[in-house]
Amino acid sequence: MKELLYQRIARVITGQIKNGVYVTGDKLPSLRTVCDEFGVSMNTSVQAYLELEKNGLIISRPQSGFYVTFKPGRLKSPKVSRPVISPGSESVGGLIAKVYQSLNDKEVTRFSLGVPENELLPIAKLNKSLVEAMRSLSGGGTAYDEIQGNYKLRRDVAKYAYNWGGTLTADDIVTTFGAMNSIALALMSLTERGDVIAVESPVYFGILQLAESLGLQVLELPTHPRTGVDPDALKAVVQKIKVCLLVSNFNNPLGSCMPDEHKREVVLLLSENGVPLIEDDLYGDVYFGNTRPKPCKAFDEAGTVLWCGSVSKTLAPGYRVGWIAPGKFKEKIVHQKLIHTVSTTSLTQEAIANFLEVGKYEQHLRYLRNHLHGNSLQFIRAIGDYFPEEIRVTDPQGGFMLWLELNKKINTNELYERAMRQNISIAPGRMFSLQEQFTNCLRLSYGQIWNERIEDKLSVLGKIIKGMM
Incomplete structure (x- = not known):
């Protein structure tokens, strides 16, 4: 032919x-x-x-x-996690503190930090938005805001939810100090000490630390590196848990994204069993495809999904602006917010609202997504070039993270120590579980501007790993 x-x-x-x-x-x-x-x-x-x-x-x-996007065929995906289906108790607070003790050291290439580099953020535009907020707010932003939060921001978040089919109103939303504050308010509202909560495995270490501080038992569920938590595994334990907490879209650290059918199945399962779902949708806007993935909240008909979001990973990490759409638990969330913070910072919330209102946010997101997708491809290519043959690495379709699975002989706690001698910081896999697992895994963030220095550091990291074998 x-x-x-x-x-x-x-x-x-x-x-x-x-x-x-x-x-x-x-x-x-x-x-x-x-x-x-x-x-x-x-x-x-x-x-x-x-x-x-x-x-x-x-x-x-x-x-x-x-x-x-072509990648060497030898680069396989990490295996599905297989945690013990019982609450873990191996605290990793010491390891987390060690990894983040040099947070502001400019000499360190920080593959461990899951936020975008300053060069990827519209700082000049944010500064203008902050000045506008000072001029427009009563007292230049010094007055208390209403307990539920800045009305303009709540309205704009509700409008933006139409991107994934949300039908929220400003009254459905409570503003918070970032997504972790949203999750904290939700857990404090819905649980008591000794209760069991279900999460993905591996899971963001901040969630583990928060659960520990509240005296909660954490049940880690098998999780696929591409499709997320196993709905059948959740079904098997649903009678034992008080709350389920999932990072449904491009989660940290795996980068997995639950398919819509899994989200719908999970929401229905939990709703039928009277188990609330706290959904951290922090990374949903950082997608590499043509459309934003829906959150579980899109399938919530009973008001049992508490949808949490923030601009901390996309726009302004230090502003600490977040929100929660708590469904039928709104009264409890507002009460907890009143007890713990009285109100949130009016100035930064007004500034972010201004940014959302004039369409600058979507313009910035397009720029950010293009850079991060390019970074993820460059990182994967470099890992294929410089790391050992048997390396396994995720292929995320959004977010900031790569999850790597190394030879069982490699302990990534030791790898962290060796890498730091070369001013390279990684996040050892053991940080992301309360069980003795993932000791041969690590998380790398690709939130930096790609350049020769980043490639050189990945080359050095690959040599260190090969040397440990």
Whole structure:
């Protein structure tokens, strides 16, 4: 069968990708350039790139172009976690404190810190928004805000929820000091000391520390690195738990994203058994596909999902602006907020509301998502180049994190110590569980600007790991 022109162009570019002319994360020539180089029409160029996209070699980013996503076949995904299905009790507070004790050391390349680098944030625009807030608020922002929180921010968050099909109003939302404060208020409202809560495994260490501080028992569930928590595993323990707490979209540290059918199944299961779901949707806006994934809240008909969000990972980490849509538990949440904080900071909330209101947030998110997706591809390519053959690494479709599974001989607590001697900070896998597991795993954040220094540090990290074997 005669090869069509667009197929020939796709074959040529495929060869360039597989031979390393273009590597993972590289931007391909524009469609117009392909037209000029091959002497073809725009339609033929488009067909060639669609063929490459269909074969999983490239991906299109809106308003940015086409990028190589091809990864070496040897890079496998980490295995599904298999925690013991009983509450864990092995505290990791000491390890967490050690990893974050050098938080502000400028000499350290911090692959351990899951926030975007300052260069990826619209700081000048935020400063203007803050000045606007000072001018518009009573007393320049010095007065107490209402207990439920800044009305403009609550209204704008409700509007923004339409991106995932939400039908929230300003009255459905309570503002907080970031997503962790939302989760804390929810746990304090719904649990008592000794209660059992179910979470993913691995799970963000901040959730583990919070649960420990409240005297709660943590039941870790088997979790797939791509599709998240196992609904059948949750079904098996639903009668034993008081609350379920999930990071449904691009969770930390795995980067998994629950499919819609799993979200719907989990929400129905928990609702039928009278178990509230606290949903941390902190990373939902950092998606690499064409549309934002729905949160579990989109399937909540009984008001039993407490949807938590924040701009801490996308816009302004230090502003500590978050929110919770607590469904039928709103009165309890407002009461806990009154007891613990009285009100939230009016100035930063007004500034974020201003930013959301004029469309700057979505413009910034497009920029951020493009950079982070490119970073994830570059990191995965470098890991394939520099790390040992048997390495397993996630392929996230959003968020900030890569989860790596190393040879069983490697203890990543020791790897952390060796890497720090080279001014490289990682997050050892043991931080993300209250059980004795994930000692050969680690989390890397790709929230930095990609450059030669980052690649060099990944190369050094790969050499350290090979040396430990």
